Amino acid sequence: MTITEILFWLLTVVALTGALLVVTSKNPVYSVLALIATFFAISGHYILLNAQFLAVVNLIVYAGAIMVLFLFVIMLMNLNTETEPQKNKWLKMAGTVAGGCLLLVLVAALRDADSKSTIALVNSGDTGLIENLGKLLFNEYVIPFEISSVLFLSAMVGAVVLGKKE
Amino acid sequence: MIQLAIDLAFILEKAILIGGIITVSLVVAMYSTWAERKVAGFMQDRLGPNRAGPFGLLQPLADGLKLFMKEEIIPNASNKFLFILGPGLAMMTAMMTSAVIPWGREIEVFGRTVSLQIADINIGILYIFAVLSMGVYGIMIGGWASNNKFSLLAALRGASQMISYELAMGLSIIALLMLTGSLSLKTIVEQQSAAGGWWNILYQPLGFLIFMVCAFAECNRTPFDLPEAENELNFGYHQEYSSMKLGFYLFAEYINMFMSSVLMATLYFGGYDIPFVNDAALVESMGTNNVAILQGLSLFAKAAFFIFFFMWVRWTIPRFRYDQLMHLGWKVMIPLALINMLITAVVVLIRQNGWPF
Amino acid sequence: MQTLTNRSKAVDRHPMTVWEKMYLPAIAKGMSITLSHFFKKKPTINYPEETRPFSPVFRGLHILNRDEEGRERCTACGLCAVACPAEAITMEAAERKEGEEQLYREEKYAAKYEINMLRCIFCGLCEEACPKDAIYLSETFAPSNYKREGFIYGKNDLLIPDPKTEPELYRKAVGERSRKS
Numbered sequence: 001m002t003i004t005e006i007l008f009w010l011l012t013v014v015a016l017t018g019a020l021l022v023v024t025s026k027n028p029v030y031s032v033l034a035l036i037a038t039f040f041a042i043s044g045h046y047i048l049l050n051a052q053f054l055a056v057v058n059l060i061v062y063a064g065a066i067m068v069l070f071l072f073v074i075m076l077m078n079l080n081t082e083t084e085p086q087k088n089k090w091l092k093m094a095g096t097v098a099g100g101c102l103l104l105v106l107v108a109a110l111r112d113a114d115s116k117s118t119i120a121l122v123n124s125g126d127t128g129l130i131e132n133l134g135k136l137l138f139n140e141y142v143i144p145f146e147i148s149s150v151l152f153l154s155a156m157v158g159a160v161v162l163g164k165k166e
Numbered sequence: 167m168i169q170l171a172i173d174l175a176f177i178l179e180k181a182i183l184i185g186g187i188i189t190v191s192l193v194v195a196m197y198s199t200w201a202e203r204k205v206a207g208f209m210q211d212r213l214g215p216n217r218a219g220p221f222g223l224l225q226p227l228a229d230g231l232k233l234f235m236k237e238e239i240i241p242n243a244s245n246k247f248l249f250i251l252g253p254g255l256a257m258m259t260a261m262m263t264s265a266v267i268p269w270g271r272e273i274e275v276f277g278r279t280v281s282l283q284i285a286d287i288n289i290g291i292l293y294i295f296a297v298l299s300m301g302v303y304g305i306m307i308g309g310w311a312s313n314n315k316f317s318l319l320a321a322l323r324g325a326s327q328m329i330s331y332e333l334a335m336g337l338s339i340i341a342l343l344m345l346t347g348s349l350s351l352k353t354i355v356e357q358q359s360a361a362g363g364w365w366n367i368l369y370q371p372l373g374f375l376i377f378m379v380c381a382f383a384e385c386n387r388t389p390f391d392l393p394e395a396e397n398e399l400n401f402g403y404h405q406e407y408s409s410m411k412l413g414f415y416l417f418a419e420y421i422n423m424f425m426s427s428v429l430m431a432t433l434y435f436g437g438y439d440i441p442f443v444n445d446a447a448l449v450e451s452m453g454t455n456n457v458a459i460l461q462g463l464s465l466f467a468k469a470a471f472f473i474f475f476f477m478w479v480r481w482t483i484p485r486f487r488y489d490q491l492m493h494l495g496w497k498v499m500i501p502l503a504l505i506n507m508l509i510t511a512v513v514v515l516i517r518q519n520g521w522p523f
Numbered sequence: 524m525q526t527l528t529n530r531s532k533a534v535d536r537h538p539m540t541v542w543e544k545m546y547l548p549a550i551a552k553g554m555s556i557t558l559s560h561f562f563k564k565k566p567t568i569n570y571p572e573e574t575r576p577f578s579p580v581f582r583g584l585h586i587l588n589r590d591e592e593g594r595e596r597c598t599a600c601g602l603c604a605v606a607c608p609a610e611a612i613t614m615e616a617a618e619r620k621e622g623e624e625q626l627y628r629e630e631k632y633a634a635k636y637e638i639n640m641l642r643c644i645f646c647g648l649c650e651e652a653c654p655k656d657a658i659y660l661s662e663t664f665a666p667s668n669y670k671r672e673g674f675i676y677g678k679n680d681l682l683i684p685d686p687k688t689e690p691e692l693y694r695k696a697v698g699e700r701s702r703k704s
Binding site for chain 1: 245248287288289292293295296298299300302303306307310318321322325326329349
């Protein structure tokens with residue numbers, strides 16, 4: 001096994017355990033922390049794929065900003081294991097069905113995906129480097145990029161409208 | 167699959183470099199505590215610590231010993247794992263920034279050319295931001311795990327402050343990046359130290375000001391030390407901590423201060439560049455290693471000035487109220503940074519394409 | 524209205540100008556003030572190495588005096604104890620035996636002489652009351668102690684060294700006092 005492979009398996013194990021802990025742990029704060037660990041492992045995968053920009057942005061945006069907000073809310077609401085609300089039986093059922101459907105779609109999509117020809121370029125590809133990514137985003141995909149930024153703007157305006165009490 | 171090449175000498179070289187840099191930053195942080203008390207004393211017409219050793223130079227050792235000897239208290243109702251994880255995270259994130267900072271050009275040891283930078287990654291600045299945003303967790307986890315509502319409130323206060331000022335900091339950096347066109351700190355320093363290159367402070371005075379104010383806020387230093395506010399708000403998020411765990415939090419603050427001083431020097435004041443001297447010509451006459459030492463000293467001198475500046479500000483300016491802090495962050499710093507970014511973008515475009523009208 | 528002093532100032536409540544709102548000039552001014560203090564001479568006295576000179580009328584720890592031949596002057600008359608407003612002085616008198624003439628000047632002497640330094644207010648009335656010049660207040664103060672008992676000074680602590688057997692120590696103990704009188 002090469003170093004890359006060892007790292008890959010290590011990161012995979014960390015990511016999967018983290019993800020499982022997110023779902024199984026009783027304490028919501030632990031869930032958030034496990035999710036952060038998962039993000040770290042995923043960022044590690046990005047680095048293995050030579051996509052350093054994605055890795056760091058993943059850390060900054062998800063682990064650094066969004067999860068902090070999650071933690072904020074959870075800490076302020078003081079969700080303890082005792083006060084965890086008992087969910088409706090039907091709700092549980094609906095969740096199971098929805099999750100199963102998602103799994104089905106994912107498995108079907110992965111089966112159809114042509115995984116042989118587009119093997120990930122570990123440690124050598126240069127699409128993930130910041131220059132190439134920037135050129136791609138601002139030349140080929142400039143319209144989707146700008147549209148998504150308008151989407152964020154509308155989200156911000158929406159938050160302001162919601163926050164303003166008339 | 168391409169194998170990651172394992173070069174034993176390479177690993178050894180990096181390990182020694184990492185060890186050296188960690189040691190240096192710990193010693194600098196230690197003596198920052200001494201310097202802080204000395205500066206505080208001198209600015210208040212006192213002498214500061216002068217009992218342990220000449221000029222009180224052994225005072226940090228005595229303080230460290232005291233912290234180690236103190237009883238280690240973990241509150242009964244606290245979350246033990248997270249309670250211990252908190253200060254560890256704070257310390258770790260504080261140290262991690264040093265990985266991408268170029269401490270000097272290069273040295274030659276046993277015929278090998280060793281770069282005085284742990285990792286020259288092409289996203290150096292983004293890496294620093296990622297580490298900075300991790301720094302919030304040390305505070306939040308510590309405050310929450312204490313199971314004390316005052317610690318929790320202080321932790322939330324600190325975290326929201328750090329997130330708010332991170333934005334303005336990032337925006338002020340973007341203007342700088344437009345000029346340099348690179349995210350690698352090494353390239354930024356080389357551009358400044360090249361013959362005919364000026365320090366970035368000349369191009370980005372407003373950006374530097376914003377960056378500096380945000381650095382103060384990120385390090386939780388006065389006038390932005392609301393998370394701590396030791397003399398009015400019960401020591402903030404590390405209220406329940408004792409012994410070396412408290413020491414770690416306090417130490418992390420000083421390491422953060424050192425790192426942001428080095429960062430300010432690197433980004434805006436030419437990094438390891440020796441002022442008024444052409445470094446490349448100096449290499450010819452003095453040899454690589456001597457120049458590397460001089461460059462390191464130059465960087466440390468700049469950093470030391472900024473550390474002194476941090477302390478100088480601390481003993482001059484009173485603390486902000488929380489609403490003033492948020493007002494400054496969101497309504498002053500971010501618009502200013504945006505304006506700075508806009509002006510820089512216009513200037514860069516005109517320089518590239520000429521005046522279009 | 525007539526002002527008491529001419530120094531009162533009306534509070535200026537005008538809205539801040541743009542220049543003032545930038546705060547930076549004010550901050551720079553404040554920083555220059557702190558920096559000027561940085562280079563000022565410090566008034567600190569490093570105590571154990573440097574001591575502050577006592578004034579000539581300083582009243583510190585008591586000393587029981589001897590005459591030139593090294594005999595105790597105190598006759599245990601009790602006037603100092605009576606004069607003491609804090610009631611810090613206690614003593615027991617004893618009669619001088621044969622062969623003790625070189626120890627005590629008078630026929631009666633103080634067998635026990637105690638001053639409680641925690642009660643003493645260092646007013647110096649005992650010095651004034653003493654008819655034999657046997658007690659005076661020196662230019663030192665009581666060193667710290669862990670126990671209250673340590674502040675009850677007996678004869679051993681109070682007596683001045685013998686000028687005949689220990690002239691060095693005697694001169695040191697008399698010190699400034701001799702020059703003053």
